[in-house]
Amino acid sequence: MTDDPRNGGLDVSPDLAGWRERTSRAPAPPSAAPVPVTIDGTRRAGRLSRREAMQWVLGTVAASALPPTASELMAQEVGRTPIPQERAARVPPRDAQSALAGYGTDPALAKVYKPGELWPLTFTDAQRRAATALADTIIPKDDLGPAASEVGVVEMIDEWASAPYPRQRGDRPNLILAVDWVDAEAGKRFGGKAFADLTQQQRHAICDDVCYAPKAKPEFKKAAAAFSLFRSLCAGAYYATPAGWQAIGYVGNVALPSFEGPPTEVLQKLGVTQTVA
Amino acid sequence: MSIISADQAKPEYDVVIVGSGAAGGQSAFTLTLAGLKVCMLEAGRSYDPVAETPMFQTPADAPLMAVATPDKPFGFHDATIGGGWEVPGEPYTNTTKAENSQWRWWRPRMVGGRTNHWGRISLRNGPYDFKPRSRDGLGFDWPIGYEDVEPYYTKVEQLIGVYGTNDGLENTPNSPEGVLLPAPKGRAAELLSQKHGRKLGIPITSIHRAVLTKHLDYQSIPQKLFPGNKWAQGIVKEAMSERNACFWATPCGRGCNVAANYQSTTVHLPPAMATGNLDLIPMAHVREVVVKDGKATGVVFIDKVSGQEKRVAGKAVILAAGACESARLLLNSRGPDKAGVANSSGKVGKYIMDTVGTFLSGHIPALENLPPHNEDGAGGDHFYSPWWLYQEQKAGKLDFARGYHIETGGSRGMPGGGNPVPDNLAEGSYGSKFKQDARRYYGSNVHYACRGEMIPNEDSYLDLDPEVKDKFGIPVARFHWKWSEHELNMARHARKTFTAIIESMGGTVNGSKDAADGNKFIQQPGFIIHEVGGALMGADAKASVTNGFGQTWDVKNLFLTDGATFPSNADKNPTLTIMALAWRACDYLVGEAKKGNL
Numbered sequence: 001m002t003d004d005p006r007n008g009g010l011d012v013s014p015d016l017a018g019w020r021e022r023t024s025r026a027p028a029p030p031s032a033a034p035v036p037v038t039i040d041g042t043r044r045a046g047r048l049s050r051r052e053a054m055q056w057v058l059g060t061v062a063a064s065a066l067p068p069t070a071s072e073l074m075a076q077e078v079g080r081t082p083i084p085q086e087r088a089a090r091v092p093p094r095d096a097q098s099a100l101a102g103y104g105t106d107p108a109l110a111k112v113y114k115p116g117e118l119w120p121l122t123f124t125d126a127q128r129r130a131a132t133a134l135a136d137t138i139i140p141k142d143d144l145g146p147a148a149s150e151v152g153v154v155e156m157i158d159e160w161a162s163a164p165y166p167r168q169r170g171d172r173p174n175l176i177l178a179v180d181w182v183d184a185e186a187g188k189r190f191g192g193k194a195f196a197d198l199t200q201q202q203r204h205a206i207c208d209d210v211c212y213a214p215k216a217k218p219e220f221k222k223a224a225a226a227f228s229l230f231r232s233l234c235a236g237a238y239y240a241t242p243a244g245w246q247a248i249g250y251v252g253n254v255a256l257p258s259f260e261g262p263p264t265e266v267l268q269k270l271g272v273t274q275t276v277a
Numbered sequence: 278m279s280i281i282s283a284d285q286a287k288p289e290y291d292v293v294i295v296g297s298g299a300a301g302g303q304s305a306f307t308l309t310l311a312g313l314k315v316c317m318l319e320a321g322r323s324y325d326p327v328a329e330t331p332m333f334q335t336p337a338d339a340p341l342m343a344v345a346t347p348d349k350p351f352g353f354h355d356a357t358i359g360g361g362w363e364v365p366g367e368p369y370t371n372t373t374k375a376e377n378s379q380w381r382w383w384r385p386r387m388v389g390g391r392t393n394h395w396g397r398i399s400l401r402n403g404p405y406d407f408k409p410r411s412r413d414g415l416g417f418d419w420p421i422g423y424e425d426v427e428p429y430y431t432k433v434e435q436l437i438g439v440y441g442t443n444d445g446l447e448n449t450p451n452s453p454e455g456v457l458l459p460a461p462k463g464r465a466a467e468l469l470s471q472k473h474g475r476k477l478g479i480p481i482t483s484i485h486r487a488v489l490t491k492h493l494d495y496q497s498i499p500q501k502l503f504p505g506n507k508w509a510q511g512i513v514k515e516a517m518s519e520r521n522a523c524f525w526a527t528p529c530g531r532g533c534n535v536a537a538n539y540q541s542t543t544v545h546l547p548p549a550m551a552t553g554n555l556d557l558i559p560m561a562h563v564r565e566v567v568v569k570d571g572k573a574t575g576v577v578f579i580d581k582v583s584g585q586e587k588r589v590a591g592k593a594v595i596l597a598a599g600a601c602e603s604a605r606l607l608l609n610s611r612g613p614d615k616a617g618v619a620n621s622s623g624k625v626g627k628y629i630m631d632t633v634g635t636f637l638s639g640h641i642p643a644l645e646n647l648p649p650h651n652e653d654g655a656g657g658d659h660f661y662s663p664w665w666l667y668q669e670q671k672a673g674k675l676d677f678a679r680g681y682h683i684e685t686g687g688s689r690g691m692p693g694g695g696n697p698v699p700d701n702l703a704e705g706s707y708g709s710k711f712k713q714d715a716r717r718y719y720g721s722n723v724h725y726a727c728r729g730e731m732i733p734n735e736d737s738y739l740d741l742d743p744e745v746k747d748k749f750g751i752p753v754a755r756f757h758w759k760w761s762e763h764e765l766n767m768a769r770h771a772r773k774t775f776t777a778i779i780e781s782m783g784g785t786v787n788g789s790k791d792a793a794d795g796n797k798f799i800q801q802p803g804f805i806i807h808e809v810g811g812a813l814m815g816a817d818a819k820a821s822v823t824n825g826f827g828q829t830w831d832v833k834n835l836f837l838t839d840g841a842t843f844p845s846n847a848d849k850n851p852t853l854t855i856m857a858l859a860w861r862a863c864d865y866l867v868g869e870a871k872k873g874n875l
Contacts, residue, residue, distance in 0.1 A: 102348045103340060106322075106358045109331040109531075112338040138707045144716070156342060165346045204708075212705025231707060232696040235715060240336035240343070240693030247712055248719045249649035250692050253333055255524035259654055261462030266647050272468040276442075276460050276483060276659075 102164050115152070115159035122162040123154075123179070126194070130179040131157060131230075133196035137203045138234045145247035148238050156237035157230070171229060178226035182206060185223075279550040280323055280557050283580035286589045287556065290316040292866070293576055293591030295563045295606065298390025300597035300839035302545030303433070303856040307863035309554035310509040313870075316589050318561040318578055320598075321359040321386030326393065326542045330356065330534040332527045336693030344694040352694075356393035356532035356540075360386030366748030370755045377796055380629075380739075380756035381803040382601060388559055389542035390599070391806065392852070393532045396657055397486040397539060398684070399439045400849035401430045403448030405667070409732075409845045413670075413678045415763075416732045417628075417844035420816040420825040423450070429857035431456055435498045436513075437539040437856070438520075440655065441485030448680075449663040458490045460659070464652045466644055466687030466723045467660040473781040474662060479774065481685055484661035487539035487853075488529065489522045516548035528691070529656035538656070558589070564751050565610040566594055566835060568618045573835040579749050593834040593866060593875055597859070600841040601629060601739055604811030605754045607822075608741050612831075616741075619829035624822050625812055626739045629756070630846040632807040633681060633729035634800035635768040638787045639779030640699060644687070644721040652689040652720075660685045664848055677766040681729030682848045683774070689720040699787075722787075725778065727771035730848045731764050733810055737802070758802050765795030772798060807851050809840035827862040834875040838862050 103118050115121060123131060132149045135157065139148035148154070160168050161175040185206050186195040195203065207227070209220045216224035238244040245253075261274050291313040294301050301317055308315050331354045336343040339353035346353075350361055364384050371379040385391055404423040409416050431453055440458040443451035460483035463471065467481070474481040495517035503509035520543065521535035529538050536543035549555045560581040567574045567588065575590035596603040607625045612618030617625055664680025698706070703714045736759035741752040772792040779786050791797070815821025818830035827842045829835045838859035840851050847854075869875050 102346060105348050105361055107340075107348075107353070109329055109354055109356075109358070110334065112334070113340050115340075118340050138711060140708055140712075142709045142712065144709070144712045152337065156337070160341055163341055165341075165348075167346070168341065207707055211707050212700070214701075215705070228700060228705075231711070235696040235698060235711075236342050236344075236694045237337070239697060239715065242335065242337075245335075245692065248692055248697060248715050250689060250719070251649050252651045252653035252689070253335070253526050253691055254651070255526055256651065257524075259461050259525040259651075262465045262468070262650050262652070263648070266465055266650055267468070269647065270465060270469050270643060272465075272472050274462055275468065275471060276462045 115155035119159075119162055119164060121155065121158040123158045126183065127176065127179045128154060128158065129194065129196045130183045133194075133198075133203065134179060134182055134230060135234050137200070137207060138231050139238050145243050148234055151238060151241045151243045153234055153237040153241075156240070157233050160233055160237075171233075174226040174229045175233070177223070178230040181210075181223045181226060279555060280559065282582060283558055283561060283578075283585075283587050285556070286316060286558060286587075287314070289575075289590040289592070290314045290556070291591065291870070292316075292593045292595060293318065293589055294595045294597055295576060295603070296390065296597035296599065296839065297388045297546070297557065298392050298541050298597065298599070298839075299852050299855050300859045301595075302389070302392065302541030302549070303859035304595050304597055304838045304863050305549040305555055306436075306545040307860050308867065309549040309552040310503065310506075310512065311863070311867045312552075313554060313867065315549070315555050316591065317555060317557045318563055318576065318589070319388050319390075319557065319559050320562040320581075321388060321390075321559065323557075323559040324358060324388045324393065324542060326356075326389070326532045326536070326540060327534045329358070330532040332531065332534050336691070342694035351394060351530060354528075354531045356530065357385045358387050360384045367753070368745060368747065369753050370742045370745055371758070372755060373758045375796075377799055377801055378758040378760060379801060380631075380758055381801050382754075382756075382808075383803065383806045384599070384602070388557065389540050389546070392539065392541040394530045395540075395806075395852060396850070397488055397529050398658065398661075398850045399434070399437070399441075399485045399487045399539075399853040400663075400682075401450045401452070401485075402426070402847045402849050402854050403450050405448045406845065406847035406849065409679070409730075409847075415678055417813065417815065419844050420814055420821075425825070426854070426857050426861065429861045430853065432502055432860060433853060433856045435501060436517075437487045437544050438489045438493050439485050439487050439853075440483075440490045442483040444480070444482050444663075446480060446482075446663050446665070447667050457485070458488075461490055461655045463659060464654055464688045465647060465650075465720070466641070467685055469641070469643065469782055470685050470687070470723060470725075470778060471660060473778055476781060477774075477777055478665065479662050479683070479778065480665050481660050481662045481683070484658045484684070485853075486529075486655065486657055488655045488657070489520060489537045490655065492522045493517050493520060512548050512551045516544075516551060519547070520544070523655055525651075525655065526653045527656060533656075561587075562749060563598070563606060564749060566596070566606060566618055566832075568610065568612045568832055568835070571613075571832060573618075573832050593836065593870065595836045595838055595863075595866075596841070597837070597839045600808045600811045600839055600843075601754055603837055603839055603841045604629075604739060605741070607812060609751055619812070619822055619831045619835055621831050622819055622822060624820065627735075628733035628810040628813055628844075629737050629739055629802075629808065630731045630733050630810045630843070631802045632805040632846060632848070632850075633731050633764045633767050634727060634805040635771050635795075635798045636724060636726040636800075637772055637775035637779070637790070638687075638722055638724035639775075639782075639784040640702065640718075640787060641687075641721050641723055641779070641782050641784035643783055644723070646717050647689075647720055650689070653691070654688065658684055658686065675766075675770065677763040677770065679730035679732060679763065679767070680848050681727045681767055681771055683771070684726040684728060685723075686725070687720075687723030692719060723779065723782070723784065725771075725775040727768065727775075728805065728807075728848055728850065729764070729767045729771065731846055732761060733813075733845065734759060734761055739811060756802075760796075760799060760802075765799060768795040768799040769793070807840075807846065809843035809846045809851050812837050812841040813844045814842040815844065826865040827858060828865070828869075833869075836862055836866060 135148035141147040213224040499510040742755035812822040
């Protein structure tokens with residue numbers, strides 16, 4: 001790792017304002033209409049009981065079409081100020097980074113990032129088109145959820161292929177190979193067509209030759225390795241999204257009033273009993 | 278005033294503390310609540326866990342699906358916002374060529390240090406762990422025993438909040454009744470592991486972690502911690518009441534903006550600051566302790582804001598910079614000794630230890646296709662296996678002398694960034710079949726980690742590199758390393774044990790299960806981030822650096838409260854013991870100061 005150009009050696013400003021003296025700050029009401037609250041039977045202005053806080057959080061999430069970030073919610077829940085905008089917007093300036101710089105060791109963590117924001121995406125239009133078709137062939141829209149491209153998977157793969165870090169730079173040639181190869185193969189087999197213009201059956205004819213490297217014919221080994229990487233990233237990206245979570249059966253990342261462990265149905269299936277009281 | 282710039286420091290403090298993590302935080306807490314004026318120096322920037330912690334962010338919200346990069350080695354959302362395995366301009370060197378013997382040094386640069394992202398595993402050392410040499414003739418005994426530290430374990434557990442159960446297992450102490458918070462329920466993979474562990478004689482039970490599974494009892498705990506001191510009680514009560522119980526989501530490694538787990542920045546520093554007795558200077562990189570006429574008078578530091586060298590004066594100095602950095606500081610200070618200060622024994626830098634780490638994962642068909650259910654839990658481990666073969670070891674049946682515990686993992690944790698479908702099992706599926714496979718295999722992976730005791734040895738130490746200096750012109754630490762057969766054999770044993778558990782569950786080990794050569798799978802020293810040693814406490818001033826209170830033999834008003842003083846590194850993760858010893862050392866410091874002995 002090289003010196004972070006944004007820091008320029010010793011010339012780093014301390015974030016003296018970053019620390020808020022919480023103990024000396026009066027707790028703020030959680031919302032415009034503060035809920036009267038009690039803890040342990042004692043009325044405490046502006047402080048929510050756990051149960052009430054949870055109801056408030058969950059209720060707000062359910063009621064809002066575009067919910068505030070979870071951090072904001074939790075900050076409000078405990079009577080603290082939401083994330084200051086200047087903090088949320090603390091993104092390394094693009095022009096201060098060299099072509100090979102990443103996000104540094106101190107990016108804003110509570111911010112939502114979009115592919116292309118930190119470094120430029122580099123797929124050509126043709127590559128993006130092929131990547132979209134390939135991603136949606138690997139993860140199509142079905143009863144388990146939307147297609148990969150509908151939830152931003154193609155942009156996330158492009159972000160990966162365009163990233164400055166060693167692992168991603170190592171992956172780039174294979175990712176480019178995967179998308180270029182399916183297009184070339186489509187042209188070869190189906191009269192000059194692009195992969196994106198093939199029927200599902202035609203796409204499958206190509207993918208079947210490369211989908212499992214150990215059984216791929218020698219002439220397809222290289223493409224099969226590329227396909228495998230592309231599929232892995234597709235999955236890594238798709239299952240990073242809430243739609244992917246639903247598809248895979250992940251039901252966490254929500255505040256709960258208590259943790260009950262696996263339901264009886266699961267315990268029975270495994271032949272175990274809950275051992276913690 | 279609490280957070281100050283270097284120019285705002287007062288002419289003199291009662292105590293100067295170097296470092297703001299578990300040791301620095303606990304030291305500042307104890308001293309400021311005893312009424313002492315404290316200045317804390319931290320090499321990294323200030324950090325606000327309330328505003329900066331990514332709670333509920335999805336991997337898709339982060340660049341590269343939040344996977345680890347050289348900038349964020351524990352993933353994008355990990356709490357660490359400065360430093361890491363490499364710190365630009367601040368190298369360290371290794372003399373050992375073999376990769377598995379090269380020290381890796383995790384150096385976060387931020388207020389709160391490692392406590393912001395740590396695993397929160399909080400295990401007490403047992404009575405054996407303080408007297409290892411008496412038991413097996415290896416390493417060193419501590420000059421103190423479990424009974425000396427026990428009251429402080431209890432105090433720390435009450436202050437920070439630790440969940441777990443009292444199981445009465447050998448050398449695995451119970452906490453007094455009512456001290457531990459309720460243990461979280463077992464999850465599918467953990468309960469299955471527990472069942473099969475039992476068949477193999479491995480007791481898998483609730484781990485202890487510093488997470489609030491319920492609100493701390495802020496009405497009564499402060500009175501127990503500070504009997505008769507209403508002022509301290511009031512401050513601690515206020516700080517404690519502001520912490521929230523866990524809401525069973527968001528991994529603890531991100532930190533916690535509702536303070537439901539322990540980190541120095543949410544538990545120790547807020548009450549310390551509320552006393553009005555703490556000034557914290559971030560971006561202050563300490564280069565040496567100033568010693569005059571046998572007494573520490575303060576420290577010299579580089580103010581990274583101005584780039585200038587500055588001093589802060591104190592009637593006593595506490596090093597809490599992390600074991601290796603504290604040892605390096607002593608070596609870089611100028612004193613009467615040939616090398617550094619507090620080093621008349623010549624033992625500063627010696628006996629660096631980390632935890633013996635190795636891991637294995639497996640695929641368990643029984644865990645496939647489970648009905649979806651929420652297993653986020655307490656944001657980290659729920660179960661572990663304390664070391665269970667003390668008697669076999671005593672009977673000479675094992676080829677290594679010390680124990681390891683098993684951290685048991687595998688759950689339906691937050692997906693993203695990785696492929697949940699093993700290529701070899703799905704045989705290349707894609708399309709809707711792939712999505713069904715993902716649903717099938719998700720949650721069917723288990724993993725086990727060995728966390729074992731390394732025995733200190735003469736070949737594992739640090740000194741100053743005679744040639745390499747950091748960007749401030751300070752000589753850097755140079756590491757020397759050698760694993761002994763005890764560590765390598767332990768790693769082999771652990772690997773075989775993990776294989777046995779996985780196969781007992783009807784599963785298959787991922788990758789190789791070969792356990793012939795420990796060198797092939799023992800993790801690099803430093804990698805487990807349990808660095809201790811380098812300034813060992815002892816009963817003999819000629820053979821150790823500090824007494825049992827972390828007070829250096831040579832400089833009476835110079836203390837170490839981090840892991841540097843550990844004469845052994847039990848399998849129990851060191852943080853809880855660091856805090857207990859820091860509290861104890863600071864109580865002693867206050868007493869000695871009152872008597873005029875410093």
